[in-house]
Amino acid sequence: MKKVDLSPEELEATREMLVEQLQTLIKKVEKIKRTLDKIGYPVDVDINEYKKPLMPKEIYAKEIIVKPEKEEKLPQAPKKKETITQQKMLIRWEDIEKRAQYDPAVKEFLDIMNDESIPVIEFNYGKKSKKAEKEEAKKEVNEIIPENYRRKKNILWSDYVYDVIRLTGYPLTVNEINERAIKELSLDEQEQQASFSAIHSSLFRLKRNQKSINNYALKGSRTSYYGLSEWFTKEGKLLKKYARPL
Numbered sequence: 118m119k120k121v122d123l124s125p126e127e128l129e130a131t132r133e134m135l136v137e138q139l140q141t142l143i144k145k146v147e148k149i150k151r152t153l154d155k156i157g158y159p160v161d162v163d164i165n166e167y168k169k170p171l172m173p174k175e176i177y178a179k180e181i182i183v184k185p186e187k188e189e190k191l192p193q194a195p196k197k198k199e200t201i202t203q204q205k206m207l208i209r210w211e212d213i214e215k216r217a218q219y220d221p222a223v224k225e226f227l228d229i230m231n232d233e234s235i236p237v238i239e240f241n242y243g244k245k246s247k248k249a250e251k252e253e254a255k256k257e258v259n260e261i262i263p264e265n266y267r268r269k270k271n272i273l274w275s276d277y278v279y280d281v282i283r284l285t286g287y288p289l290t291v292n293e294i295n296e297r298a299i300k301e302l303s304l305d306e307q308e309q310q311a312s313f314s315a316i317h318s319s320l321f322r323l324k325r326n327q328k329s330i331n332n333y334a335l336k337g338s339r340t341s342y343y344g345l346s347e348w349f350t351k352e353g354k355l356l357k358k359y360a361r362p363l
Contacts (some may be wrong), residue, residue: 121136121184143164144282146164147161150162153231160325161229170259189342198296208268232305247256254334258283259284260284260351261277261281261284261301263301263302263303267302271314272308274315274316274318274319275306275319275322275323276319277298277302277319278294278316278329278330279329281294281297281298281301281325282294282330282343282344282345283345284345286359287344287359287360287361287362288332288333288342288343288344288348288355288359288361289342289343290340290341290343291313291316291317291320291341292313294297294316295312295313295316296345298316317332320343326341327343329346330342330343330344330345330346331343331344331345331346331349331353333349333353333354333355342355342361344359
């Protein structure tokens with residue numbers, strides 16, 4: 118495990134933050150469990166172990182090297198200091214990696230995060246990176262070219278799904294996108310088995326994280342139709358000019 122240097126004040130702030138997060142997670146798990154019980158899908162989740170009294174502060178200190186108040190060091194080239202927020206993020210990520218060793222859901226999350234086919238969203242807080250500027254300067258995609266959506270063995274599903282919907286001009290179902298992907302990307306048998314789930318996951322990310330996709334369902338039907346966010350009104354209704362052909 119990579120050790121993090123923290124001052125006593127930063128160590129205490131970090132401990133309080135983690136305790137607060139743990140309490141919040143316990144409340145969420147309890148609420149979800151009660152809801153599942155009410156709708157007739159009880160789950161066997163034991164969170165009593167996490168309600169036990171937390172370890173003393175001294176035990177936390179064993180995992181972390183605390184900065185001495187004063188220490189003489191030889192002159193070195195200036196280094197960019199990590200902010201407290203960056204240090205907190207490192208600690209959180211280490212906790213996630215530990216949890217993934219025994220929690221299948223967390224392991225699945227890490228696998229998704231490490232999937233090279235999933236585009237990474239960069240936050241520059243007002244400053245655009247050179248990569249972002251180059252991407253904006255690219256010409257708008259006017260046709261589906263399979264080579265543009267393949268990276269070695271992976272497929273850039275989010276890019277493909279968004280472009281297919283935009284070029285079609287009206288909302289599509291997951292099945293319709295999947296059928297097109299099988300033909301347009303020439304998916305092999307193994308890729309076809311995973312394509313439906315990959316498309317569904319990409320639509321979820323595009324809607325929830327990037328907010329570039331919205332969806333609706335017809336009354337009495339469970340089938341969802343996915344379109345670009347700008348095709349919908351603020352109330353979530355599809356504009357008439359983007360209606361599906363009869």
